[in-house]
Amino acid sequence: MHKTVNNQLIKTYRHKDILIEHKQLEIPTSEILTYLQPERFNSFCKEGCSNFNKKWTCPPNCPSFTEYTKVFPKITLHLFYTRTNQFDFVEAKNRGLEAYNFIKEELQSYLHNIESKNSIMIAANSCEMCSPCAIALGKNFVLCLKK
Numbered sequence: 001m002h003k004t005v006n007n008q009l010i011k012t013y014r015h016k017d018i019l020i021e022h023k024q025l026e027i028p029t030s031e032i033l034t035y036l037q038p039e040r041f042n043s044f045c046k047e048g049c050s051n052f053n054k055k056w057t058c059p060p061n062c063p064s065f066t067e068y069t070k071v072f073p074k075i076t077l078h079l080f081y082t083r084t085n086q087f088d089f090v091e092a093k094n095r096g097l098e099a100y101n102f103i104k105e106e107l108q109s110y111l112h113n114i115e116s117k118n119s120i121m122i123a124a125n126s127c128e129m130c131s132p133c134a135i136a137l138g139k140n141f142v143l144c145l146k147k
Helices: 029-035 038-048 065-069 092-114 141-145
Strands: 004-013 016-028 074-081
Touching: 004 092, 016 029, 016 092, 029 065, 029 074, 074 092
Parallel strands: none
Antiparallel strands: 004 016, 016 074
16 A cells, blocks of 8 residues: 655735645556556647647657656656636636646646656646747757756
8 A cells, every 4th residue: 555645735826825735645666657558648649739749748759758767666646736716816717727727837846846866757748847948949858857
């Protein structure tokens, strides 16, 4: 059985405090391999995402998970989530997307801040840390990671 850690964070967004729930779980890296379906998910990116081939973190530019993580016996999974009703300052039909974009940015920032010399960050969405992406500036992936 794996140990799950639950936390709460409060971040101010557009002058309002937003509660973020945070769960983390550490597992052997090998346990996540059965869930990988790179061909399937890369095809979704290719068919429906404007970031395809425009960022280092997007297919076909992103490294293979197995290659990227081969020196790490464990992986810590982080989940950030929030309630859309906290975004009542946004039109109702746009709250879900507003909450998603907010939480994605907070998670990426959190992961970037806790990354150390002995760890690497992997996120399940396109990176928003640099604008424009280092790939557009002609920087290679390794330089992007060391920024």
